[in-house]
Amino acid sequence: MVKTYSSNFISTTIENHLKEGKYKEVITRFPPEPNGYLHIGHIRAITLDFEMAKLFNGKTNLRFDDTNPTKEDIEFVNSIKEDINWLGYKWDNLFWASNYFDELYNRAIILIKKGLAYVDDQSAEEISRTRGTLTEPGIESPFRNRSIEENLSLFERMKNKEFPEGSKVLRAKIDMASPNMNMRDPVIYRITYTSHHNTGDKWCIYPMYDFAHPLSDAIEGITHSLCSLEFEDHRPLYDWFVRECEMENTPTQIEFGKLYLSNTIISKRNLRKLVEEKYVDGWDDPRLATIRGLRRRGYSPEALKEFVFDTSVSKTNAVVDYQQLEHYIREDLKLSAPRTMAVLRPLKVIITNYPEGQVEYLDEPINKEVPEMGMRKIPFSREIYIEQDDFMEVPIPKYYRLYPGNEVRLANAYFIKCTDVIKDEKGNITEIHATYDPETKSGSGFTGRKVKGTIHWVDAKHNIPCEIRLYDHLTIENEETKDLPVFEKLNPNSLEILNGYVETDLKDVKPYDKFQFNRHGYFVVDPKDTKDNKIVFNRIVSLKSSFKI
RNA sequence: AGGACUAUAGCCAAGCGGUAAGGCAAUUGGCUCUGAACCAAUCAAUCGAGAGUUCGAAUCUCUCUAGUCCCGCCA
Numbered sequence: 001m002v003k004t005y006s007s008n009f010i011s012t013t014i015e016n017h018l019k020e021g022k023y024k025e026v027i028t029r030f031p032p033e034p035n036g037y038l039h040i041g042h043i044r045a046i047t048l049d050f051e052m053a054k055l056f057n058g059k060t061n062l063r064f065d066d067t068n069p070t071k072e073d074i075e076f077v078n079s080i081k082e083d084i085n086w087l088g089y090k091w092d093n094l095f096w097a098s099n100y101f102d103e104l105y106n107r108a109i110i111l112i113k114k115g116l117a118y119v120d121d122q123s124a125e126e127i128s129r130t131r132g133t134l135t136e137p138g139i140e141s142p143f144r145n146r147s148i149e150e151n152l153s154l155f156e157r158m159k160n161k162e163f164p165e166g167s168k169v170l171r172a173k174i175d176m177a178s179p180n181m182n183m184r185d186p187v188i189y190r191i192t193y194t195s196h197h198n199t200g201d202k203w204c205i206y207p208m209y210d211f212a213h214p215l216s217d218a219i220e221g222i223t224h225s226l227c228s229l230e231f232e233d234h235r236p237l238y239d240w241f242v243r244e245c246e247m248e249n250t251p252t253q254i255e256f257g258k259l260y261l262s263n264t265i266i267s268k269r270n271l272r273k274l275v276e277e278k279y280v281d282g283w284d285d286p287r288l289a290t291i292r293g294l295r296r297r298g299y300s301p302e303a304l305k306e307f308v309f310d311t312s313v314s315k316t317n318a319v320v321d322y323q324q325l326e327h328y329i330r331e332d333l334k335l336s337a338p339r340t341m342a343v344l345r346p347l348k349v350i351i352t353n354y355p356e357g358q359v360e361y362l363d364e365p366i367n368k369e370v371p372e373m374g375m376r377k378i379p380f381s382r383e384i385y386i387e388q389d390d391f392m393e394v395p396i397p398k399y400y401r402l403y404p405g406n407e408v409r410l411a412n413a414y415f416i417k418c419t420d421v422i423k424d425e426k427g428n429i430t431e432i433h434a435t436y437d438p439e440t441k442s443g444s445g446f447t448g449r450k451v452k453g454t455i456h457w458v459d460a461k462h463n464i465p466c467e468i469r470l471y472d473h474l475t476i477e478n479e480e481t482k483d484l485p486v487f488e489k490l491n492p493n494s495l496e497i498l499n500g501y502v503e504t505d506l507k508d509v510k511p512y513d514k515f516q517f518n519r520h521g522y523f524v525v526d527p528k529d530t531k532d533n534k535i536v537f538n539r540i541v542s543l544k545s546s547f548k549i
Numbered sequence: 550a551g552g553a554c555u556a557u558a559g560c561c562a563a564g565c566g567g568u569a570a571g572g573c574a575a576u577u578g579g580c581u582c583u584g585a586a587c588c589a590a591u592c593a594a595u596c597g598a599g600a601g602u603u604c605g606a607a608u609c610u611c612u613c614u615a616g617u618c619c620c621g622c623c624a
Contacts, residue, residue, distance in 0.1 A: 006563095031624090032624095035623090067624080127621095127622075128621080133550095133551085133620055134551055134619075134620060135550055135552095136550065136620095138620085177550085179551050179552040179553090180619080181619050181620050182619070184620085187622050190622035191622080206622090208621090208622075208623085209624045210624090213624085229554070229618070230618050232554060232618075233552075233553055234619090310573095311561055312562050312563075312571095312572095314555090316555055317617070318560085319560075320561055320573085321560050321574070323560090323573065324561070324572080324574080325573095327572085327574090328573095330585095334586070339583080368586085369586070398584095400584070412582070413582090442582065453584080454581085454582050454584090516585090518583045518585080521585095543583080544585070544586090545585095
């Protein structure tokens with residue numbers, strides 16, 4: 001069954017448009033600016049753009065909004081494409097806003113000819129100063145009433161590189177007294193002598209977002225232009241440009257709330273700082289909420305998408321608890337990941353009554369939830385490793401695992417009873433001695449007596465040493481602020497590296513293979529790191545709180 | 550002379566005039582060869598506040614309050 005959004009205010013709006021005949025088909029677009037890596041916050045926008053179109057058998061374009069050469073880099077283009085593909089989406093067309101520069105220029109001329117745009121010679125600082133404030137109207141530019149002929153000529157000369165950067169802009173002539181700041185004669189073209197990745201040095205004037213975006217949408221025949229809440233105030237301007245530039249198609253802009261995760265760093269600026277100042281391994285560090293990070297962390301696109309689909313779309317910016325995301329990851333892995341025993345912090349146990357030199361192979365279900373996955377054979381002998389915290393010399397109340405005199409089950413094997421605790425001269429526990437009961441073999445149907453605890457183990461001779469990384473999400477104490485001391489509040493325990501053991505049949509493991517290490521949670525084979533030929537496992541997510549001690 | 554938007558449990562939310570869905574989290578039991586999973590039960594007597602309209606209001610109206618966004622030649 002293919003999951004998608006259940007109906008939401010966007011889908012019902014689109015449905016109504018179709019019903020009323022406002023549009024005959026649905027075309028959406030995902031319009032990233034190539035100036036950074038995609039992160040979890042983008043997934044809602046991506047899925048909404050693609051899924052809404054899919055719902056109505058429409059199309060979705062990928063359009064790079066590359067109207068500002070000073071901030072953009074082709075480096076990001078490929079990563080964005082890769083991430084969208086990884087999420088499982090295919091765009092119907094790949095477009096660039098920069099491909100519309102000629103058309104946009106001509107539309108600006110239409111505006112000038114209608115007396116709705118003018119060249120302003122004021123400096124950026126003057127324009128800013130005369131824009132007014134939130135509570136006071138702006139002041140009209142002294143250049144606002146230039147003749148159409150003069151504006152036409154000036155604009156052409158701007159294009160012809162006759163004026164220095166910053167000396168002139170083209171502005172829409174709307175209303176300097178509008179309560180909506182966006183309508184106070186917005187700048188629509190600025191002069192920038194920066195080479196553009198696509199158009200090179202052909203242009204020195206570049207259109208602003210507010211002008212380029214609605215017209216690009218109209219040019220492509222976009223019907224529904226989905227964007228985030230902060231663009232609500234831009235909608236009147238969006239409609240104004242589409243109307244006054246006499247575009248044939250009239251797209252509808254619909255705004256939705258963004259999706260944030262609690263205490264998670266998501267802003268491009270802070271993400272970049274983390275990477276550049278080497279707080280993390282790179283853009284794909286498993287602790288980051290970038291799409292690449294989540295991927296390397298072991299999250300699947302399906303889990304991510306289900307999470308986003310089930311987190312209803314509304315007009316509030318939602319801050320969702322991380323545990324909500326983790327729930328979907330566990331749900332996904334529960335039925336797909338093979339189970340295996342692993343010991344992260346080893347403690348040796350010698351089973352004193354087990355014959356020396358004997359090895360037997362026991363059956364272990366690969367995933368009890370999914371019997372079709374079958375069984376595997378695991379070696380068992382006299383010496384094994386168990387988890388350090390599965391033993392307590394002095395048990396606390398309600399501790400069901402191993403302690404002197406207590407009997408527990410070794411999963412898939414036998415009951416063992418702790419007989420001795422061996423320590424070094426410093427008093428540290430070095431090994432445990434235990435006895436086993438052959439009658440209690442797993443699968444034998446033994447019912448003679450019961451034990452309260454079952455613990456996991458790995459054979460001490462037959463195993464694979466590996467490096468295990470326990471990642472936590474890189475969190476900050478409070479919601480992300482604009483101030484940088486944020487980095488002093490980073491979770492210091494975001495990475496713990498352990499050397500442990502896994503079962504022998506994991507030796508042919510491949511990058512991105514996922515497993516459940518029983519109680520320890522779900523793990524993925526890291527695609528990048530191999531330490532001394534050791535397998536490196538990243539913890540994807542832990543199981544839900546295990547011990548209520 | 551400010552404007553736009555939002556407000557339903559710890560978090561995300563459905564609801565659109567007929568008497569408060571669901572998910573996450575939490576709590577309590579049960580079960581268990583993973584203290585997981587699973588199963589069962591519990592979890593909104595101010596739906597931001599107040600007033601009004603109505604037989605009936607979370608839903609309509611008014612006023613207020615709180616939060617978010619808007620004063621880039623960024624997107």
